[in-house]
Structure formats: structure tokens, C-alpha cells
Amino acid sequence: MPAKPQKSALLIAGPTASGKSALALKLARERNGVIINADSMQVYRELRILTARPTAEEEATVPHRLFGHVSGADSYSVAHWLADATREINACWQEGRLPILCGGTGLYFRALEQGLAELPSIPGEIRERWRNANHNLHDELARRDSEMAARLKPGDRQRIARALEVVEATGRSLSQWQKEGQSASILQGVTVECLFLDVGRDELYARAERRFDQMINAGALEEVRVLPPLPLSSPLLKAIGVRELQTHLRGEIPLELAVTDAKTATRRYIKRQLTWWRPKLAHWTRYDAVHS
Numbered sequence: 349m350p351a352k353p354q355k356s357a358l359l360i361a362g363p364t365a366s367g368k369s370a371l372a373l374k375l376a377r378e379r380n381g382v383i384i385n386a387d388s389m390q391v392y393r394e395l396r397i398l399t400a401r402p403t404a405e406e407e408a409t410v411p412h413r414l415f416g417h418v419s420g421a422d423s424y425s426v427a428h429w430l431a432d433a434t435r436e437i438n439a440c441w442q443e444g445r446l447p448i449l450c451g452g453t454g455l456y457f458r459a460l461e462q463g464l465a466e467l468p469s470i471p472g473e474i475r476e477r478w479r480n481a482n483h484n485l486h487d488e489l490a491r492r493d494s495e496m497a498a499r500l501k502p503g504d505r506q507r508i509a510r511a512l513e514v515v516e517a518t519g520r521s522l523s524q525w526q527k528e529g530q531s532a533s534i535l536q537g538v539t540v541e542c543l544f545l546d547v548g549r550d551e552l553y554a555r556a557e558r559r560f561d562q563m564i565n566a567g568a569l570e571e572v573r574v575l576p577p578l579p580l581s582s583p584l585l586k587a588i589g590v591r592e593l594q595t596h597l598r599g600e601i602p603l604e605l606a607v608t609d610a611k612t613a614t615r616r617y618i619k620r621q622l623t624w625w626r627p628k629l630a631h632w633t634r635y636d637a638v639h640s
Contacts, residue, residue, distance in 0.1 A: 359457060361454070364617060365614075382412075387451030391424055437534055592607075
């Protein structure tokens with residue numbers, strides 16, 4: 349019997365305005381690919397323009413999955429996305445196509461590559477005790493779970509408290525739970541190509557500002573105007589430009605100031621993205637979209 353073809357996947361990540369969507373579209377055409385969204389804002393159907401979702405024309409060119417498939421009123425977690433992405437990746441392989449995961453949400457890519465540990469529920473009293481503790485938690489973790497202590501910085505109290513509550517409640521290190529989640533990752537044993545869009549920060553800022561102007565010209569203000577009532581906890585309200593344009597629509601600031609505020613928020617977001625990704629790029633290929 350002929351050997352089954354090796355499964356493969358392509359991951360395309362990078363900060364906002366780095367050119368991920370254009371590259372994904374190009375490679376999907378060349379490699380018989382399906383573009384699967386890995387951006388936490390582009391899952392919501394109410395905002396196509398402000399979240400820079402692919403246009404209807406682009407979506408008609410090659411198959412796109414998990415774009416605009418969630419209501420802004422609904423809760424949508426990393427676990428929800430991973431389940432949806434896993435289904436779509438398997439569908440690609442069954443059809444003999446290349447799954448191309450494209451987006452800027454680092455937590456989505458981490459879950460895809462490492463899996464999600466299915467931790468048992470932690471009793472409330474244990475969780476509260478560690479999260480409210482005021483002594484040296486890193487020393488405490490070193491005594492109880494030296495492996496996790498070696499991985500976490502002493503000042504990272506939130507993650508240290510999480511590791512402590514897990515080891516106390518389950519008797520096992522959080523690292524053991526995480527390894528089990530990783531072993532269940534859909535990408536285990538798969539040939540994976542990882543491309544990170546490498547664009548200079550000043551160029552990113554300039555691109556992002558030009559793109560926001562284009563969004564305004566394309567109807568972003570009207571897109572925000574017709575948003576349905578959403579709970580204040582809705583992640584959709586965190587999309588850059590929503591709050592700024594809503595402030596203008598309430599008559600509190602002129603449009604020019606709203607645009608300036610949104611551009612400033614975009615710069616801050618790019619800084620956070622680059623900071624998050626910087627220590628995680630060892631196995632990613634830096635891709636120069638300008639000169640490639």
C-alpha cells in the first residue's frame with residue numbers, strides 16, 4: 349500500500365498591519381490552501397472593516413474559515429477557537445488541502461502548538477488563598493514545584509499563584525498537565541512551517557495609521573454606529589477604534605481626535621504584540637514581506 353501523505357500546516361503570525369492576510373492569500377493560491385483565522389477580533393461578524401477582516405472578494409478567491417462566525421454578544425474563548433480550528437484543520441487534510449493558520453493572536457498559536465491542559469476545577473478556598481497571599485510566593489513554589497519555579501520569574505505573581513493552586517489541588521505540577529495537553533496537540537507529528545512577518549516598528553506604525561484612515565473612508569464609523577447593544581464585557585468592544593468612534597458618535601469629541609486616539613491605541617497594541625512574541629520566535633522563520 350502507498351504511504352499516506354505527510355500532514356502539513358502553515359502558520360503565519362505577526363503584529364497588526366504587517367501584511368499577514370496578503371501573504372496568506374498569496375500562499376493559499378500557490379499551495380492549494382485554506383486560510384483559517386487565528387485573530388481573536390476577526391471571529392466577530394459585526395466588525396469587518398475595523399478588524400481588517402478579508403473582504404468578500406478575497407474570501408471568494410480562496411476558502412476562508414472562522415472569519416466573522418461569532419456574535420459579539422457571545423463568549424468565545426481560546427478553548428472554543430482551538431476546537432473550531434482543529435475541526436477545520438482536519439477538514440483541510442481530508443480534502444488534501446493545506447491549512448494556513450493566519451492571525452496575530454499569540455494565545456491562539458500557543459494553544460495550537462502546545463494544546464490546552466484540561467485541568468480539574470480548583471476549589472475556591474485554595475484559589476483565593478494563593479491569590480491573596482502576601483508572602484514570597486516564588487520561594488514557596490520552589491519548595492513545592494521546582495520545575496515550575498525555574499520557569500517563572502519571581503515577580504510574575506499571577507502565574508506563580510496559578511502554579512501553586514494547581515499543585516496543591518491536584519498533587520501534580522502544572523508542567524505535567526501542560527505536557528499532557530501538548531501531547532494531544534493536533535500538530536504533533538505534523539510538518540509545520542512557521543512564518544513571522546518581520547517589519548520594522550516605524551514602518552508598522554505608518555502602515556497602521558494609513559490603514560485606519562482607509563477604514564474610516566471605507567465606512568468604519570457607520571459600522572460602529574449600527575452595532576447592536578452589547579454587554580460591557582463583550583470582547584468586541586475592545587477592538588481598536590470601537591470605543592474611540594463611539595465617543596465621537598456620542599458627541600464628546602470630534603472625529604479627528606477619535607482617529608488620533610485610535611491610532612495611538614494601535615501603536616500601543618503593536619508594542620504589546622512585539623513584546624509578547626519576542627521570546628517565542630526561536631522556531632519561527634522571520635519573513636520579510638517587503639523584499640520576499
